[in-house]
Amino acid sequence: MKNFLRLLSLFSFTPFIVNSQSQSHIPVAKEIPKELVKHNHVRIDPYFWMNERDSKPVLDYIAEENNYSKAFFDQKQNLVNTFLTEFDRRINPEETSAPFEIQGQTFQWRQIKDADYRQLILIEGKKETVFFDENALAKGHEYYALGDFSISPNNELVAFSQDKIGRRNYTISFRENKNGKILKEQIPGTDGSIVWANDNKTVFYVKKDPTTLREFQVYRHVLGTSSSKDELVFEEKDERFYVYITKTLDKKFILIHAVSSTSSETRMIEADKPAEKASCFLKREKDHLYEVDHHENGFYILTNQNSPNRKLVFSKSVPASIESCEILIAHSNDVYLEEVEVFKNFLAVQSRKMGRTEISVGSLNATNFDVISMPEEVYELNFSFNENYESKTVNYHYTSLTTPGSIYKYNVESKTSELFFQKTLIDQKFNPANYVSERIWAIANDGQKIPISIVYKKGIDLKKAPLLLYGYGSYGVTIPAAFSATRLSLLDRGFVYAIAHIRGGKFLGENWYQTGKLNQKRNTFTDFINAAEWMALKGYCDPNSIYAQGGSAGGLLMGAVTNMAPYLFKGVIAQVPFVDVISTMLDESIPLTVGEYEEWGNPNEEDAYWYMLSYSPYDHVRKMDYPAMLITTGYHDSQVQYWEPLKWVAKLRKNQTGTAPILFDCTMSAGHGGGSGRSTERLEVAKEFAFLCSMQGINE
Structure with missing residues (x-):
């Protein structure tokens, strides 16, 4: 993630200052230097001790970080409660699936x-x-x-x-x-x-x-x-x-x-x-x-x-x-085949062309295909629950940044789609027509066009609007341009929300994935930075109010772009971030390590080691003004171990030269996907929104 135009003035913004009591209790992690040697290269890790799961020093430090984060959010409790109330008034408490x-x-x-x-x-x-x-x-x-x-x-x-x-x-x-x-x-x-x-x-x-x-x-x-x-x-x-x-x-x-x-x-x-x-x-x-x-x-x-x-x-x-x-x-070369469902009397094919998903239905010999038409420019389409081999209909799920999830049944004989089920909001004021979604294309450093899906409330002044830019860019995963009932609380406060479909995903097909992995991984990071810069340059947001968010491999993205362009972002949310790339990928006892070599590279090989080291977020933390950061994790995370974000926040805080808060929030009863249960999930979102809004000076 990166941009331009902000520099040091960003960090003098008043809402960054937490109260004096919180300031006096900023956690400071003890340092026990650990020498790590590979390929005759020495790294010193002062926080290596944090991987001692369940040890008293680790648990005490996590508690100290959690108390510091709690003190911050205690000051924002009214705002957190406001968001929770809005969620409750908007989302049916007896919501159902199709x-x-x-x-x-x-x-x-x-x-x-x-x-x-x-x-x-x-x-x-x-x-x-x-x-x-x-x-x-x-x-x-x-x-x-x-x-x-x-x-x-x-x-x-x-x-x-x-x-x-x-x-x-x-x-x-x-x-x-x-x-x-x-x-x-x-x-x-x-x-x-x-x-x-x-x-x-x-x-x-x-x-x-x-x-x-x-x-x-x-x-x-x-x-x-x-x-x-x-x-x-x-x-x-x-x-x-x-x-x-x-x-x-x-x-x-x-x-x-x-x-x-x-x-x-x-x-x-x-x-x-x-x-x-x-x-x-x-x-x-x-x-x-x-x-x-x-x-x-x-x-x-x-x-x-x-x-x-x-x-x-x-x-x-x-x-x-x-x-x-x-x-x-x-x-x-233009169409990526995502999925095929084989029924007794026909085939259904889901594909992606220039980022737009299509579902087509045809005969068993793959002729006479009919494409199911879609009403919007920016949307997401997937097969829904198709369990009956002898069915004469295809169930598919449709959603967009402005349209709640809907299940349609496509009749193969009549070639027509019928709305079968749609999620509705209990908020009678909600109207999709009050929001605008579109797809824009940024220009990358190497001239590639980067697709970006955006949504905002109709009538806002885009040039003065804060932007929340979301990214992932790994494993060929395409982040869906899907509806979110909670996100409306940000849009209604004037935020622009955008998804940067950067290299490393398959939004534009297999080559888009291949040019964002292994020794081309840095394209993922520069694409995200270029996307933020482009949106500011073209007047889609206030260049001084750009926020970034990503989780897991998207948390790696957050760490990399924050090191590369800290001046560009006013705030960053990194969820369960994979940031200690080299140490993790050298430890084969950690879940997933060996299977990840084909995605990131094997640092036991010298060329891969040096390339991965060139972007590893934890290894590149240095003395500078970092943006406000909210870093979250779950203690039982099996995908990204808790100590990666824990070490990262300790190192960030030691090297922070500005006044922007750096917060760490570890849910002790959660895993990679966060806490369980509706109330816990909504509380996590409300705190993220409160963090963003407080940085923006929005207090209600």
Whole structure:
């Protein structure tokens, strides 16, 4: 992230000053220099000791940081409460999901007034039954997440997984649906996913490595037996790969997927023969990623072989190679194929062209496609819950920066879409027409055009408006231009909200991803800086009031751009930030490390080490005026360990030469996704908004 035009005057802004009592209690972390040597290069880390999880010094320091952050937000409590009240007045306390079908039964998720968690309702005509009550399951736990639930083919049993810590380590349980009895047998240490075989007694699940938390083993469990006797079906020994499982839409095959960032391999087990050995579909090859689905006529395969944006091929039986398959949708330099759903009588294809998603429906031989038209310029489109192989309709989800999420049903025969469900706000004053969304294109340092999705309230003076610019830019992830009911509180106070679709994501296809990773990673950071500069230059915001936000790998983005262009941003929100790049990627005992080499590089290799070191946020903190910063994390985060942001904030504060506050907020009962429960989630958002508004001098 970066910009220009602000420099030192930025930090004399009065709202940056916290009260004298808070100032006198600014945490100062002790320093215990640790020498870290690699490739004959020495780094000194004074805060290496912070990775001593559960030690008294670490817990004491976190408590000190949390108290400092609390003192700041205590002063803003009225503003925080104002946001929470607005959320409550705007969002239905009994909000529901669209009804969806599983094996001929209809379900719907519903929020319960004054409760933190949802209920899953089974709808049978006019009769409604509580199928799952997350509130009951979460009782007595500070954190709760229902990972997955999977109903047996005869609808008599349900297997479900739960995480009660926030570490994304799930325990699977089983329940009889007729009487609600939960069986004694449990399966700990899983990724949460569950797939039933067709015999109603066999389930497949994925085990995690207890140290690295890598999903690496697939087991078969037979109901009524001890999980200690479960049979290992597949083990992935290559630490670059992780494993996940699915079932084909026609219910014929259970698929075991072994995937790295650059290659994949799928194994199959017939769902009617769960005891049989898994067979390999196509052996893994370097730089070959593929996905397979089954139809009664054969196999459909999405593949990137000689096709960076992917192509769709077909084979009547398990093919010897991709070359032996029939090409149904050829590769295109302009269109990235995101997903294909194979129904009994037609295909549905989701693709992206110049950032715009499209869903098209056509025949099984991939001809006569009809594109479902969209009403807005900036929107997000995805397949919704399509569980019925024999369906004559396609469910898809539509949203935009101004339009709440909507589920449509596209009728393949009539070629028409019908609105099936739409989230609505209880705030009668809300009108999408009061807001403007558009897509603009910034110019990068190297001349590339960077797409930016923006939204703001109609009638504001853009040149005087504060800007919140969001970014991610890693793993090929495309940040959706989706509606947010809470974000309206910022827009109504005159903020412009924007998403910079920078390199490292796949907004513009595979090449957009490839030119934002490994030894081209710095493009991600300069793109974000250029996007902020462009918006200021073109009058889309006040150049002195630019704020930035990102989480996880987007937190790395926040750290990098803050070091590169601290003068550009008035404030930064970094959520669960991955900032200690070199130390983390050299520690193979930390979750995810080895599997990340294909995304960031392997610092055990000297060239990769020096390139990664050139942008590692923690390693580049130096004496200068940093913008106001709110850095958040969860103590049980399994993706980015708590000590990365903890060390970072200590180093930032020591080197801060300005008066802007640097805040650290660690939720002790949370993981990578923040705290659980509706009230906790909204409180986190309200505090972020209060931070932004207080920096802007907005106090109501």
